[in-house]
Amino acid sequence: MYQLHDIVELRKPHPCGHNAWEITRIGADMKLLCQGCQHSVMLTRHDFDKRFKRVLRTADGQQDRLH
Structure with a gap:
């Protein structure tokens, strides 16, 4: 589903x-970092x-992986 350093929406x-x-x-707990600010x-x-x-992007660079 998701893993460390993935970019999520x-x-x-x-x-x-x-x-x-x-x-x-x-x-x-999950810690998230906004990619804008x-x-x-x-x-x-x-x-x-x-x-x-x-x-949106996995830690290994793949684009648009849906859950």
Whole structure:
């Protein structure tokens, strides 16, 4: 589904206008880094799974892998 350093899209965009996030930590909490303004946020795994839409780019560089 998703893994560390994947670029993912969430259901709502960040206030800066970008909707691409890099996963920088996976565990009980997920740490995400906005690809627009470099702001980082922590979400619980449950909240992340509710907001997750799709993988835009995998860590190994493949484009547009759907979950």
